[in-house]
Amino acid sequence: xxKNKSTTEERILEAAKKVxxxxxxxxxxxxxxANEAGxxxxxxxxxxxxxxxxxxxxxEDAFGRLLAKLNEVILSDNTFVSKIELFLNxxxxxxxxxxxxxxxxxxxxxxxxxxxxxxxxxxKISPEKLMDQLRNQVREELxxxxxxxxxxINILSLCVFPVLAKPLIMTIFGYSNDQLGQxxxxxxxxxxxxxxxxxxxxxxxHSK
Amino acid sequence: xxKNKSTTEERILEAAKKVxxxxxxxxxxxxxxANEAGxxxxxxxxxxxxxxxxxxxxxEDAFGRLLAKLNEVILSDNTFVSKIELFLNxxxxxxxxxxxxxxxxxxxxxxxxxxxxxxxxxxKISPEKLMDQLRNQVREELxxxxxxxxxxINILSLCVFPVLAKPLIMTIFGYSNDQLGQxxxxxxxxxxxxxxxxxxxxxxxHSK
DNA sequence: GTCTATATTGTGATAGAC
DNA sequence: GTCTATCACAATATAGAC
Numbered sequence: 001x002x003k004n005k006s007t008t009e010e011r012i013l014e015a016a017k018k019v020x021x022x023x024x025x026x027x028x029x030x031x032x033x034a035n036e037a038g039x040x041x042x043x044x045x046x047x048x049x050x051x052x053x054x055x056x057x058x059x060e061d062a063f064g065r066l067l068a069k070l071n072e073v074i075l076s077d078n079t080f081v082s083k084i085e086l087f088l089n090x091x092x093x094x095x096x097x098x099x100x101x102x103x104x105x106x107x108x109x110x111x112x113x114x115x116x117x118x119x120x121x122x123x124k125i126s127p128e129k130l131m132d133q134l135r136n137q138v139r140e141e142l143x144x145x146x147x148x149x150x151x152x153i154n155i156l157s158l159c160v161f162p163v164l165a166k167p168l169i170m171t172i173f174g175y176s177n178d179q180l181g182q183x184x185x186x187x188x189x190x191x192x193x194x195x196x197x198x199x200x201x202x203x204x205x206h207s208k
Numbered sequence: 209x210x211k212n213k214s215t216t217e218e219r220i221l222e223a224a225k226k227v228x229x230x231x232x233x234x235x236x237x238x239x240x241x242a243n244e245a246g247x248x249x250x251x252x253x254x255x256x257x258x259x260x261x262x263x264x265x266x267x268e269d270a271f272g273r274l275l276a277k278l279n280e281v282i283l284s285d286n287t288f289v290s291k292i293e294l295f296l297n298x299x300x301x302x303x304x305x306x307x308x309x310x311x312x313x314x315x316x317x318x319x320x321x322x323x324x325x326x327x328x329x330x331x332k333i334s335p336e337k338l339m340d341q342l343r344n345q346v347r348e349e350l351x352x353x354x355x356x357x358x359x360x361i362n363i364l365s366l367c368v369f370p371v372l373a374k375p376l377i378m379t380i381f382g383y384s385n386d387q388l389g390q391x392x393x394x395x396x397x398x399x400x401x402x403x404x405x406x407x408x409x410x411x412x413x414h415s416k
Numbered sequence: 417g418t419c420t421a422t423a424t425t426g427t428g429a430t431a432g433a434c
Numbered sequence: 435g436t437c438t439a440t441c442a443c444a445a446t447a448t449a450g451a452c
Contacts (some may be wrong), residue, residue, distance in 0.1 A: 008435080023234075024232065024234060024315075025235075026232065026234035026235040027232075027233075029426090029428095030428060030429085031426095031428095039436085040436065040437060041428090042429090042430085042436075042437070042438085043435075043436065043437085045429065046435070046436080050428075051427095051428065051429090100318075103314060103315065103318065106311060106373070106376075107232075107311065107315070109373075109376050109379070110308075113375050113378070116375075116376070116379040116380060120380065127380050149381070149391070150394065150395070150398050153369075153370050153373075153377070154366060154399075154402060156369065157365040157370060158365050158366070160365075160369060161361075161364065161368060161369040161372075162361050162365060164314060164369075164372075165317075165361070165364070167317045167324075168314075168317050168324070169361070171317070171324040172324060172328065173335055173357070183357070187358070191362075193409075193410070194358075194362060194406045194410075195406070196409070197406045197409020197410055197413070198402045198403070198405045198406040198409070199405075201406070201408055201409055202401070202402075202405055216417080216418090237444090237446095238446065238447090239444095239445075239446095247418085248418065248419060249446095249447095250420085250447090250448085251418065251419085253447065253448080254417070258446075258447070259446070259447090417452105418452085419450100419451085419452080420449105420450090420451080420452100421450090421451100422447100422448085422449080422450105423447085423448075423449090424448100425444105425445085425446085425447100426444085426445080426446095427443090427444080427445100428441105428442095428443090428444100429440105429441085429442090430439105430440085430441080430442105431440085432437100432438090433437085433438080433439100434435105434436085434437080434438100
């Protein structure tokens with residue numbers, strides 16, 4: 001499909017993304033990837049020596065995107081609340097399209113924890129720097145001294161989990177696609193408010 | 209292993225849990241399950257006709273446990289904060305042991321969304337009832353009128369995601385097993401506080 | 417109920433012509 | 435670079451003896 005667009009190597013990688021994202025490493029078939037790319041199966045081996053190599057390329061692309069976005073947003077010069085909104089917006093719009101991606105990455109992190117370190121180095125991302133930035137910003141804007149790690153995990157939880165749990169939400173609560181979209185839309189305002197209120201309450205309890 | 213304890217059928221199911229939980233449906237091998245149970249491979253087929261049937265039994269067990277716990281906690285007669293603490297405690301202690309379980313269930317929900325409805329019926333769980341209970345309790349204890357669905361998802365997010373993201377936390381932030389344990393321990397107090405503060409702030413913004 | 421043997425199909429990977 | 439043909443093995447599943 002789209003045999004003319006871009007190089008063969010690129011088309012194979014795109015096809016591999018599609019298949020690996022939805023089926024995982026064990027569920028994916030080299031034949032299916034070849035079909036999806038519209039090329040012969042041997043060509044997949046020609047460009048990417050074996051299944052492992054191809055999978056690693058796909059995983060690095062996916063994990064790299066998410067890492068880069070997190071890094072970019074936190075290090076930008078927006079306000080604290082704007083950053084949460086930006087991150088939410090990214091997750092809700094981008095990942096609603098690529099809805100298999102977060103679960104794919106999570107699975108990959110369990111299977112290939114070694115790759116995490118090398119990705120951080122390759123993308124020049126420093127977790128410590130992110131935490132410092134978060135701590136300083138909360139101190140300056142909200143005048144609160146917090147442990148940034150819990151806050152970061154809380155933000156990630158509130159942004160990522162509802163996307164991960166999409167099938168749960170749809171089935172248990174009987175949501176249609178439209179209702180789910182509206183729910184995600186509502187979260188664009190409720191989540192920043194939720195986090196900000198939690199922080200302000202923290203201030204009142206600990207500041208005296 | 210433990211060839212004497214319990215029936216053969218039970219030992220096969222236990223072995224299947226162990227293998228499916230960590231490797232998923234596609235990654236699991238019937239041979240490995242047989243080895244783990246200490247029985248001949250044919251016996252696995254004798255008791256559970258095929259791989260699908262065996263997987264469904266394992267998935268229903270896992271998903272059923274999580275659903276039952278959520279239902280039990282929310283419908284209990286504890287205070288709102290106690291319920292959050294109970295749920296956190298369950299996730300942190302139980303799932304730190306069975307650390308593959310939440311991701312296993314999440315994957316299963318993507319692959320077999322049909323099973324969700326039948327599990328709810330079988331366990332006699334009503335999502336609507338849970339929501340009503342949550343709404344009423346927050347109104348009575350905190351005097352706040354909220355949309356319970358967002359709150360429920362927020363609670364689930366803050367409890368479940370940090371367990372799911374275990375490898376991410378350990379690798380990115382270089383946590384040891386001990387440090388991770390301490391982090392989870394801290395969340396037993398920080399998360400209920402976080403949620404309560406968020407709700408109180410909501411009250412101040414919307415109650416006038 | 418439990419075992420051995422085997423049928424059957426699927427799958428990653430390579431050799432070699434063009 | 436791209437194709438055909440094929441190897442080598444792995445995996446689910448079943449038949450049938452005991």
